Amino acid sequence: MSELAHTNHTEKKDFLVRSSSLKDVRSFCREVFEKLNIDQNLKDELVLAIAEAAQNIVKHAYKNAPDTEDKMVVQISCKDNKLQIGFYDMGTPVDPGKVKHREIDNIKPGGLGTFFIQQIMDAVEFKDGKKPWINHLVLTKQL
Amino acid sequence: MTYKVEEIDAKRIVHLSGEIDMDVADKARQTILPLIEAGHEVHLNLSKVDYMDSSGISVLIESKKLSEQKNTKFELVEVSKQVEKVLAMARKFL
Numbered sequence: 109m110s111e112l113a114h115t116n117h118t119e120k121k122d123f124l125v126r127s128s129s130l131k132d133v134r135s136f137c138r139e140v141f142e143k144l145n146i147d148q149n150l151k152d153e154l155v156l157a158i159a160e161a162a163q164n165i166v167k168h169a170y171k172n173a174p175d176t177e178d179k180m181v182v183q184i185s186c187k188d189n190k191l192q193i194g195f196y197d198m199g200t201p202v203d204p205g206k207v208k209h210r211e212i213d214n215i216k217p218g219g220l221g222t223f224f225i226q227q228i229m230d231a232v233e234f235k236d237g238k239k240p241w242i243n244h245l246v247l248t249k250q251l
Numbered sequence: 252m253t254y255k256v257e258e259i260d261a262k263r264i265v266h267l268s269g270e271i272d273m274d275v276a277d278k279a280r281q282t283i284l285p286l287i288e289a290g291h292e293v294h295l296n297l298s299k300v301d302y303m304d305s306s307g308i309s310v311l312i313e314s315k316k317l318s319e320q321k322n323t324k325f326e327l328v329e330v331s332k333q334v335e336k337v338l339a340m341a342r343k344f345l
Contacts, residue, residue, distance in 0.1 A: 159304055220308055
């Protein structure tokens with residue numbers, strides 16, 4: 109890990125809940141990680157994990173609302189070398205017990221995104237969404 | 252994402268470039284699967300793909316499965332460093 113340019117830093121941005129927003133989510137993350145001076149390898153992995161989590165919001169929390177005008181918020185915080193990424197959305201409530209990657213012997217691609225998130229991040233936690241939010245997901249990684 | 256298809260006899264070499272995510276996975280799928288469906292041997296070049304997520308991996312899995320059903324060949328011929336990293340992670344899962 110490179111030395112951080114900013115040890116304490118927080119940025120957040122909202123995005124329309126659409127698959128076409130995923131590119132913008134990635135650009136936002138890359139910009140923030142650039143400021144945090146995170147090395148390229150880790151940056152690529154973090155961007156993938158964040159984009160997969162945002163994709164899960166589009167794909168699952170808004171499964172029945174493809175044309176929604178709702179926005180999701182992505183917040184990236186770095187404090188004392190601990191990176192915390194928060195996701196807020198107003199979609200269908202997520203049942204944390206049902207969020208898991210599939211069994212390894214089931215040769216289907218579904219669930220791979222969740223597997224990537226779990227591989228890359230140290231912790232994945234669903235918190236109670238405070239109004240107006242329904243879902244609040246927090247991913248953490250020690251830098 | 253952009254693509255180019257090269258035809259060499261019955262073989263089709265599909266070159267994808269750019270970023271492959273959920274938003275464009277269908278375009279990749281609609282480029283590759285009909286070629287396999289038509290019985291072509293498909294070689295996929297991903298050397299110019301600089302981002303791929305689980306949606307892109309899904310397209311590769313579907314393509315491989317369809318090629319097995321159609322008794323033809325589906326192969327990756329070149330992959331970028333970024334794609335190789337994602338494939339390595341996916342291999343732990345698949």
